[in-house]
Amino acid sequence: MSVQIGREYWVILNDYDAIIEALVKQGEKFSGRPGNFVFELIKNNHGIITIDYGLTWKASHKFGLRTLRGFGAGKEGMEENVVEETYFLIENLTMAKDYSIQMKLTFTTLNIISRLVLGSRFEYDDKKLLHMIEIIQKFNEDSNHAHLLAVLTLEPILRFFPPFRNVVKITSDDTERFREYLRGFVEEHESNFDEHNIRDFVDAFLLKIKKSPEDDPAFNKLQLIQYILDLFDAGSLTTSSTLSWAILALAHFQECQDRIAEEIIETLGEDL
Template structure:
């Protein structure tokens, strides 16, 4: 007998009453919200449309757009989102009305992970603008887009290719070594040095930061907790939530030690890397009176590693999986590398003379949109948009997958065809409607770095190795993926045979 039955209250009746109350509250709350918003499906109480999204929400949104139009509303968890499903609506919102669409929803889970600091998930306030401007200027000063940055990447690639060669053609899963190598490029920028691939602290840090990309269960858990934070109270997801918090705390502890080591040798007149530049600003501006605080530095470093590592390494894993499935495509890239670069060291100066390789990379970023729903935005003010009055505080999702797979722009968009970006004269012609890094005031800070890394890693690998599937192990489809906040390739093994 329960406590409630002692007082004459039936537990089933109590649960039913609570459910009806919550359902009614949810319905009234969202009905009022949706009065001025574009039409769309509502879903169920508390979880919204999540149970109906299937295994690939961006594709589901494309289907819904056929019924409701390119801009519609949908309940996700307890919030009502506006979904942007074509290039025109995304440009109109994020570029032409960027001031009104550049906020970040302050989800409970993201607040717990970031404490309101960092750049990726920080709201669109003056502190964000100051930090973003400083970071862009500092990264440029340390060589992003310049020769010195290319040297850093090329140096790391040497370590990476030596490690691959040590497998002597045996198949292996390249996910960890790729993430570690790309992370070391970030280390060079942020910390002024690299880690050994055998460093246990470094390996653990990379694994913790990347759990939401390479593991299907963790990816789903992260997405569910982000969009429906109330689910963190359920037994399975509560454990996942605690693990996420623990991982971030452990990573930040490593960063604190690194910052402390920098302080011991810090010279305000001789800054060596991003950390030194940041410490310099903290000293000049005063930590109490400005946005330059140690917690901000810690969370920005987390942003560097989270966004700068897995985006590039996941895209490269898609490249290698594609080569394993389509040897003719691999051979075309290899042939171009031989003709243009030969046995020399690949550099960005070779890029213009390599149209097929450029088209291949462009098609990879279109076909396998890594962050298909971008990072959620939120309106910072009431805004008139497409005949609707979208109130301040409305979350917005740009469906980049829909843009990159628009059949009106890309014929047979589900087919992988690098040739679609090569004209009749053999010249590479990129499409403005391939938008893997988003657009507007919150476009990806690391876009230029990522493009440089993709070209240099890819050409170096293909120059030295042939990528072939292991005949004794299953090679997952190039068209299947792990869907969470990002779209990553399923785990696979392949052989890198020296040419």
């Protein structure tokens, strides 16, 4: 069925056969992204999440998959990063800090991403880390700010009127501040870059920029900065929310906790 939302018509795929036909059998025809004021405000038509399907998206997607897998994503090497970061999480969980469990899990998941992308991690009280997470939360969580941004996706003309005008300014300022942090990390990598020693995703991307034409839309510094922002944005809160839900579910099902504990002890032993 179709329905008008704001000034646009949306097509709703509401049964299994229609979804398979569109997203699987004719997936390439339905792979595009619609133009959106909020996406343009936050993403600046760069990155990987919101850009339209085309040559730039294909090149960025292919590079990202190959590079992240090369640094351990989805492989045994990733397990080492997770295990090492878990020790920091456990230590932080036992400390009397004014952070929720989900927030502490967000520290952990963002740090695991950071290990792959930046080749380093943040301390859990790092001011840059806290501010970046605060910005991501503001855009994604169930808050008044996020609700107003959602309305702007449907009626962008409201950006000229309060309170939407103020939301646009805050969003623009926050996004630029986030980019400044990432720009600093990239410039630090540039200062000690060695094409014979590729340490992480940023180094790999810088090498790709060096080997690409100057006007390549997929491989340039702006695209790199936004790509990192997308990886942090897409991977941190989603994962920590899922883990928080799992912990909450286990709190309601003690027998499942017991089975998991027994399996861990049986497989790995008690001296962990």
